[in-house]
Amino acid sequence: MTWLVWRRQRGALLLAAALVVVTVALLVVARLLLESRAAGLGDSACLVDPAQDCTGWGRGRELYDSFLWPHRFLQFWLWALVPLLGLIVAAALFTRETEEGTAGFVLTQSVSRARWWTTNIATTLLPALAGALVLTLVARWALAPFETLFRQGRIEPLGFELHGTWPLASVLISFSLAAALGTWLRSSLAVVVGTVLGWLVIFAVLLYTRYDILPTSVQVVPIGEFDGTADVDGMPRDMAFRGPAGEMIGSGQVGVGCGPQENYSACLQREGVTAAEFEYQPESNFWPLQLIQSGVAIILSAALLSSSYVRARRLG
Structure with missing residues (x-):
């Protein structure tokens, strides 16, 4: 057969x-x-x-x-x-x-x-x-x-x-x-x-x-060290910005007033953003x-x- x-x-x-x-x-x-x-x-x-x-x-x-x-x-x-x-x-x-x-x-x-x-x-x-x-x-x-x-x-x-x-x-x-x-x-x-x-x-x-399926990890990057990308040891899921009191700032409200030649990180600091928060599924x-x-x-x-x-x- x-x-x-x-x-x-x-x-x-x-x-x-x-x-x-x-x-x-x-x-x-x-x-x-x-x-x-x-x-x-x-x-x-x-x-x-x-x-x-x-x-x-x-x-x-x-x-x-x-x-x-x-x-x-x-x-x-x-x-x-x-x-x-x-x-x-x-x-x-x-x-x-x-x-x-x-x-x-x-x-x-x-x-x-x-x-x-x-x-x-x-x-x-x-x-x-x-x-x-x-x-x-x-x-x-x-x-x-x-x-x-x-x-x-x-x-x-x-x-x-x-x-x-x-x-x-x-x-x-x-x-x-x-x-x-x-x-x-x-x-x-x-x-x-x-x-x-x-x-x-x-x-x-x-x-x-x-x-x-599994709990994700979170990495918080001070806005002074933020270069616009997620450098995490895993699979990025979401990114959010936080203000001085830890409040969430919508992505649509961030960087609106930044000029084309302006340093992005410095601009976000001027707008009151203190940190970028990355949620990701870790490599582990x-x-x-x-x-x-x-x-x-x-x-x-x-x-x-x-x-x-x-x-x-x-x-x-």
């Missing part, structure tokens, strides 16, 4: 494997190019020491600008590819029988429905998870100097999605969605569209609730958030796969 499933799904599995191999090669080349360029500019410290400020003008800025967009591209590509692996291997897993009306023939053979469903799931899900694991491990190594150069924490969006247990949870969700929809719908296109939309909805909900919450959101993904996936199993037993 396993060999039969492999023969039917080998095109999808080989496509997924090819995408993983090409992406691994891109990641390795990107890191080697970054290290080579940094060595040529004499800025190798920018890739290993987060305390180094390589965003100012000069050769450090040249390194920063040269690899900003390649870094963004690699992040978005990995973010999209991981769930795509689950969709690729599961899109036609059950849809072929439901679409072509051959489910009755397949399910009246000597193999039980439970074994037919289990073998299909295991033969395709395990390679998809293995591919996601390979991408996660290679990305952790390849993107490390990029994250140091661009001062991006693992808990920030796109950093969070590429590390830890979430890539495995992401591919599990997309796979489960495609497998479930494949047993309920009779159109491959509908399965693909439904899986993409469903995954995006689940991802968006988890992303926008990430700030509220990375693993708790990973485990919580991955746990949610596992529960959702279990429900979807259960739905697929129940439906598969009634096909034909």
Whole structure:
């Protein structure tokens, strides 16, 4: 039975494997190019020491600008590819029988429905998870100097999605969605569209609730030290300003009278602002958030796969 499933799904599995191999090669080349360029500019410290400020003008800025967009591209590509692996291997897993009306023939053979469903799931899900694991491990190594150069924490969006247990949870969700929809719908296109939309909805909900799952931290910066940006060890959520008595000052009321050439910090002091307050999800919450959101993904996936199993037993 396993060999039969492999023969039917080998095109999808080989496509997924090819995408993983090409992406691994891109990641390795990107890191080697970054290290080579940094060595040529004499800025190798920018890739290993987060305390180094390589965003100012000069050769450090040249390194920063040269690899900003390649870094963004690699992040978005990995973010999209991981769930795509689950969709690729599961899109036609059950849809072929439901679409072509051959489910009755397949399910009246000597193999039980439970074994037919289990073998299909295991033969395709395990390679998809293995591919996601390979991408996660290679990305952790390849993107490390990029994250140091661009001062991006693992808990920030796109950093969070590429590390830890979430890539495995992401591919599990997309796979489960495609497998479930494949047993309920009779159109491959509908399965693909439904899986993409469903995954995006689940991802968006988890992303926008990430700030509220665990208590946030607050950092107060005296206005004399405020440079207009949040330099916190985590994922910024909100920023507020406070007056002499600790009262909250609305963002729309701050800096209204500041001139274009005036020092922003000095202007805010003149307006009576005493401090800028940053609320953020600290980097120390990375693993708790990973485990919580991955746990949610596992529960959702279990429900979807259960739905697929129940439906598969009634096909034909």
